[in-house]
Amino acid sequence: MKWSRLICLLSVAQFAAMLPATAQKLPVIQQAAFKKDTFRIQSYGAKADGISLNTTAIQAAIDACNKKGGGVVLIPKGFWLTGPLVLKSNVNLHLAKNSLLQFTSDFNQYKLVKSEWEGVPQMRNQSPLSADNQQNIGITGYGIIDGNGDAWRMVKKEKLTASQWETLVASGGVVNEQGNSWFPTEKGFKASKMKNPGVIEPGKTDEFYESVKDFLRPNLLVFNKCKRILFQGVTFQNSPAWCLHPLLCEDLTLRGVIVKNPWYAQNGDGIDAESCKNVLIEDSYFDVGDDGLCIKSGRDEAGRKRGIPTENVIIRNTTVYHAHGGFVIGSEMSGGARNIFVEDCTFIGTDIGLRFKTTRGRGGVVENIYVNNINMKDIPGEAILFDMYYAAQDPVPMAGEKREAPKVQLLPVTEATPVFRNFRINNVICDGASKAVFVRGLPEMQISDIEISNLVVKAKQGIDIQEAKGITLKNVKLEIAQTAPLINIQNSSNIKFAGIAYEKADRLFTISGEGTKNIQLSGTSVTAAGEKAVFKDGAAANVLEIKK
Template identity: 30%
Template sequence: MIELRIEDFGGKNDGKFNNTNAFALAFAELARNGGGKLTVGKGIWATGPIDIPSDTTFVLDEGAELSFIAEPSLYPPTFTRWEGVECFAMHPLILSSHTKNVKIIGKGTINGNGAPWWDLKKAKKDRGQTKPEDSYELVLASMNAGFENQPGGGGGREIQFLRPSLVEFSFCENVILEGVKIIDSPFWTVHPLYVKNLLLKDLHIENPYTAPNTDGIDVDSCEDVTIEGCFVSVGDDGICIKSGSGPDGIRCNKPTVNVEIKNCTVRNAHGGIVIGSETAAGMSHIHASNCDLSGTDRGIRIKSRRGRGGDIFDVELKNLVMNDTLCPIAMNMYYKCGITDTKSPLFSLEKQPVTSETPRIHDVKIIGCVAKNCKASAGFIVGLPEMPIDNLEIRDCDFSTDETSDRSPMESDMFYGLPEVTVKSFRVRNAPGAKFSNVKIEGPKETFIYE
């Protein structure tokens, strides 16, 4: 195995020189030699997009920082999945695609320099942009036929401002991402897509809470995944499990299976450990244990809606701490993001026909969890009338609400169509088989509201 350093290919660590070509030359040399190791030493290495080939170990030494140039024109259209739909989007800042045996390791930092991207998204929204306008948006629109009718989560699909994820592995086997610090992503931060055998370990992932759509980890239609010892503090969901959205995700039919999450910490995120809302191909055998999700909006969050599809089952969430959340457990089949029509049949309280696009949640266990000072409610479990949540067990858990908080129970999760409640109780709707055993709830006048 050959060992290279980026300086050998003209790289400069002054924070100004564009090292895009130096990285391309170095990884091309590794590819020609059947793989090897590329090390990046101390300093700030400014660069555009990076592509990592098979059988490569990419090492970021302590004190090394990859600093990505925030210029949309540098990130050409690349085939990916963006908010649950296969399409062309901007090239991820770091990409390894159709590869095997790739490692990114070390104690260095990967800096996505997301602020200009977030500001640009806000500016587009503030001026009321409703369709593609800039050249890079028009190019993506020309490649993504029918994008106007594709589902999204509010990230900007309608204008084709499809920001790049920070680190993406797609169509890969045997991937390790370990030890590095990853900050300020333009969009989703770590996005494994169609990966088999993945280890994410001892990562430090941090984006401002106000940064839009900056999920921490999005495991998307993957198999055999371990997420261990990671710290995540971001501007959307923390550790997420996904499998495509609506008809396109059903067409791809690639579920996420066998995910183990352990000894992780999530702060500030909209959700700590999250399943959905892109649920189309289903998720199963998802197990999380010994994690601290305190200070997130929702600790455990399972979300979908009519039209998104998917079978979610064999989920076990055990020994989680979720203090100071809005709501510790939110299972929501009326998830609203990406929809502006509040009167849509998607949010009807009446039974709708069951189709391939009707999501299902069943066989979920939540065991040994503690959640103190919940500001909005003690819990929120809402299934569909035509597809109730089935075989849900919550046991040996201790919850308390902060009755002095001015946060409404209606803030427990993001939804349309549900009747208002005013007590910070554990709300249960369309989940007739829910079993609660040794569950302690302190604070609200009514401990449970069954609908």
């Protein structure tokens, strides 16, 4: 049996055993465990009428549970309105069936706190759910946690139907001068015109931060420097910004969870594991407004100074519906990411399937990423994307939007130069995408050492490789609408194609750039192609070797 045929039959654990030593052992995630002692929030004065604010009562139950050595704080069935809550060690916040924990839309209940946004220290509103330096904490059960994000978020007109937009504008708030964005409050609208209003810097007073408070949307959940965390069974939804944000945490398990945000939710990520170690995400569902399953580790100089990668991550048996990306690394990955295993996941309607993004200025090394058994359907963008020119835009242009390709120039390598290397992607099926594979590195730091095997893609465009080296694609089946060319290669070297199946192609290759060399094609029929290759922009014809 051929090596590539064998791999597709293996689990990630078996697959990893055949890989370099860095990938031979799956990480072990320590599990949280809780006493059975139960603290009922009604005993502390909570009322399930959807009107009474239960912050004090629920927090009192959490505090009492913690002081008595831990246990379960029970949210019974019913509608429970609350302000922000702080979880503590050895407490399992458990939501019963038919329970709704609704966070208030009263911004006055959320104090301004020193926090982070996209890896940079900033003032933010206190998160509805937070924990700092705690151990053995959980949120479990069967109920719903709603962050009331609609009260906080701006909305772009282009993401709503005409009737939805009219209804939103009629509800109040402020529309910008261009008439294309709606803001819930005047204060939030004014702050949106400022550059980084939440950044903590000399000269900004408490009064200033208060003046931009409405703009400083909180993440629904932020756990900072916590250990042994369990999220299980519950639904997290409608977050003001990111939904789940574990930061500098260790031993996190997320199991059987549903994460939901409106598809138009600005910054409505599902989970952003940032500078975390030992993470297990399994048997869960994401349907959100930005990236679904996302790995981060800080941004630019601040992330490099922290210098803590996200590492030892297992993601399996998880489905992502709408999202900017199904599984994503970056773009804030300045502390690095490594030893990440993704297996048996399905992405339906995500803008991009596998999305690896960064840009100059980030720095950081992303390496040892292993992906196995991925199903995709109806992907508007790329099925597999590596891009070192991330520009903080929605991955798929809106109707009528024009975007220019980035200017390619060679710059010096510095600590701010990002690195992508050593990815192994196996057994991916995608029914519908704009492009099958897109790899775009930097002239000074090419993306390197990527192997993609057992890939089946139906897409408008085929394979596009720019500024890369050491790329291997084998056992690839392409059904491509635009076949001139099927494969584009620009300024790349040591690129190997083995066993590429396709029905037809007007042109098999377009190869360009003086830096292009050593392109090999084997195990592939060239008779279905109108022409084999076109060479331009300094690429020599002898860089392509075709073997039987």
